[in-house]
Amino acid sequence: MNDYDFLNDLLLRCPLYDYDQYSPDQRAKILLDSYFQVALYLASPQLFEIVAAKGFDFKALNSRERLSFMRYYNRMSFRPTPFGSFSSFSMAVWGGAAAIILGNKKDAKLHLNIDQEVTLRLSEGLMGNKKEDYTYICNPALYKSGKDFRFIKTSYSQNKKNIFFDLESIEGNTLTNALFGYCAGEIKQGKEIISYMVKKTGCDWETASDYLNFLIDANIVIPHTNTNIIGEDYLQRLLHHPETPLTAIRQDLSAIQDQLIAYNFPDASQLVKISGQVNNLLFSLKHEIEKQVFYAGLERKAVNGNLSIQRQQQIKEGLRVLELLVTPVQTSLLQQFIYDFKARYDLRKVLLLEAVDPEIGIGYGPLVSTAAETDLLRHVKFADQQNKKVNLEWSMVHRLLFKKWNENFKSTAPIQLNDSDLSQLSPDQTFTSPPTLPVVFRVLGDHIYLETIGGASATALIGRFTAWSNKVHELGRELASKEQLANPNVIFADIGQLSDTHADNINRRQHIYDYEIPINSISTFPVEQQIALSDLWISVVGNELVLESKSHDRVIVPRLTSAYNFSRNNLALFRLLCDLQYQGLNGNYSFDLEQYFPGMAHYPRVVYKNTILSAAKWYLSAQNLKELKEAAESEAIIRFKIMRETLQLPSLIALSQFDQQLIFNIDKENEIVFLLDCLKSMVTAVFQEFFLPAEPIVTSEGKPLVNQFIAFLYKNQEVYKGNRIPDVMIRPKVQQDYILGGKWLYLKLYCAPAIANDLLVKKLLPLLNQLGETELLLWFFIRYRDSGYHIRLRLKINESAVGNILARLKKRLADTVHYHLIREYQADTYRREMERYGPDIITLVESFFCGSSELVLRYIRIATLKSLPYSYHSLAFVSVACLLNCFIPEINDQLIFLEQMVNTFYAEFSTDKSLKIDLDQKFRELKTEISSLLTNEEYYLSLKLTVWANLYKMRIDALQKKTIPFPTKRRNQLLADLIHMHLNRLFIDRQRNQELIIYYCFYKYQLSVKAKKKMSG
Structure with missing residues (x-):
């Protein structure tokens, strides 16, 4: 870790309220505060309407409304993570330890954008119907495979709340071959495309125009006025786009945008007024009225001071310790993909789009939701079973931590690590550290608390702030420049991907890198700075996946300059590119004692010198939680105090659930009451010690603020070598096994899940129908996943017909093997499941399997x-x-x-x-x-x-x-x-x-x- 240097800039995050003023006794006063009302409106317009209707009178609120209010008030006083106007971000610098002072609330800038979902609805009303006047590009995910063109279609539900990805294809013919070649990599006007089709086919203008409409509706060609996620704000770009008609809606939206920019910190009534204007436009476009109209971020300036440069040494020492303690983890999905790629393609270079195509290539998890799955599985989230596996391997780190824990006279006492302890450990040399690294930490007097460290690049944590702050944008550009300078043999490129509209509020950002890989969004970069998906090829060098651009003749390193959790996105092409960021890197240096000893009721604080590596935490047992929830308030307070003594809880604790965190001073009885109210809705509860800063950041009025800094580290050493293999094509081996004889013929047909139904009804069913009753007595199939997805086909046949049936099967399947639709097929021995079903009914069970198979395949054929x-x-x-x-x-x-x-x-x-x-x-x-x-x-x-x-x-x-x-x-x-x-x-x-x-x-x-x-x- 000594090879890292610090950028001079820091990002500082603080709640809007100071923590000294926080008290449940101040509830009535806070509810009347204009700053709180703005924050409440931005976070929950529904609750704001209820509270406003009751005159912002705290006594008029019911118990549920009071509890919601208290949660927001608590967040606004203690949680620094930016959210609406509850907390802010600021730029700060390293220096000589002069106290940092932030501007007062009235000097803050509330950046306001129209919510992405609302923006997409409004954008439909901005554009006219004269599609031939607009410009278009080809779908970035369009590519040629065999005779057809294949592409990923992106579509939204009518209300724009949900996004869907579907794998589609269109027949390759004289027209489409020429047309898509004509449009490839260029922006074309609709008139040009229509004129080209008329010239190419001899059809009339109206017919060509209808075909253009079909291509647009099918998402094969995309209007250049479609959504961009990187660069200028999409709505702003649309309002200034030369192709946007000069309509009343455009004028009204421009006026709304001007208001949002002009306001420094509007009050709630002004926001309600603008929200009404937006909803009037939605209503005129026959869209639903939307409560949540804004996406906001609060910026405050540091008017004075800096953070002591001496802290840098503390951070570096902490990083050195974490490098010894934290075990690097690589993405299992990427490792499996590399394994499958080598088995399928060996040393070949393959078009990226082909490799992740589940029908043609090997896929990458769930690339798209197939029609067979979409309706039933959509919106039902199943936990990732693989991620729940716990690594039980006992390492030197386990031994050290366990020994130090047991040496403590009190189990709740902090684990104090020293240099002698660490001398037993050595860093993992398998993976390298990222070229830039963000460190999220808090300053606590002489101590610092390292909260979160990691990521493929430091640019990810600041991406969303670049949409609001030129200084943060400049910081991002500097980080990207450091990465590119130290790694001259590769090109870094941001990933342009539209996800669901809620996530895309966070994903909106400015360009940080010099190149972009647009997947399903419009790029605002010039064409020469866009890297087309059809230009990207992948291969495996050693055990690493290599992504390279054919036109640039360079290795490409993808970047997602957003803190978005990309694992939530079900477009596997996107997930592969995001996972590829972490290949060969230790992307996480955050330390948690629970990862080493899961299932404990308590975990003590872990400290090295004056650096806190992890905070203490306590899991409340189900029995304890039940006792607190069922008791009357007075009895629950007594029980909690007894529990506190037993668990030895500190005065300040944090209660965390999902991405929410509330802070309680349990020395105060009114805060215990608040805590007990919060616990009533919880199934499990985790307490963590909370640290107030000893030397806090203060406002101009001297009010102390909870702080959270992000430091940015970079190194000049090369991380990405840009190693590639020569362009070679090695034909894949096709394995064919044959067996002879027996009453049952058992075949395994290895294919991609997405083409399994086509294989069954277009290849196998016609053949089975042709076989006479004297040849084929009974048959059935099932689907399996072990050793790769495949169909198991069992045929009960006349023994004399085995040769004829095998020959006909081979002929029937020959073209599917040639086009790699079937990866391989094998014959095997069929063993009847006597143990499961019993010899008394096995024949009837097989007969049922046949009836089931017949019904299902006929149904699939219709579907x-x-x-x-x-x-x-x-x-x-x-x-x-x-x-x-x-x-x-x-x-x-x-x-x-x-x-x-x-x-x-x-x-x-x-x-x-x-x-x-x-x-x-x-x-x-x-x-x-x-x-x-x-x-x-x-x-x-x-x-x-x-x-x-x-x-x-x-x-x-x-x-x-x-x-x-x-x-x-x-x-x-x-x-x-x-x-x-x-x-x-x-x-x-x-x-x-x-x-x-x-x-x-x-x-x-x-x-x-x-x-x-x-x-x-």
């Missing part, structure tokens, strides 16, 4: 025609209902079975309360549809599937009759297995997740049916 009158998951509800009603006719028995299955899945997914909330929401969303499906007697007839539905029902009946004498436990287990295998065939991927949703919705639906029957008598 692929895009004329399906029902949702894709409709068959799941209808066909599972058939199984349930046949095996368990009584509703009470069904509810017992369904509840058991839901609980089983809950245990599997180690779920928390949030999943149940999502599932309840999903059921409310589907309830009407489920009712309609389960009472629709002509469902199969309308799909022309009656023959296959009857076969499916016949096979179920045969099994059900055979199992009548079975114990209930065996019958229910069989039913669960049959449903599981049936849904496995229907759903392309993530079948277990969708199986839970099906069970949960059935359970809730049957509960409602039972309740209605009870009410009706």
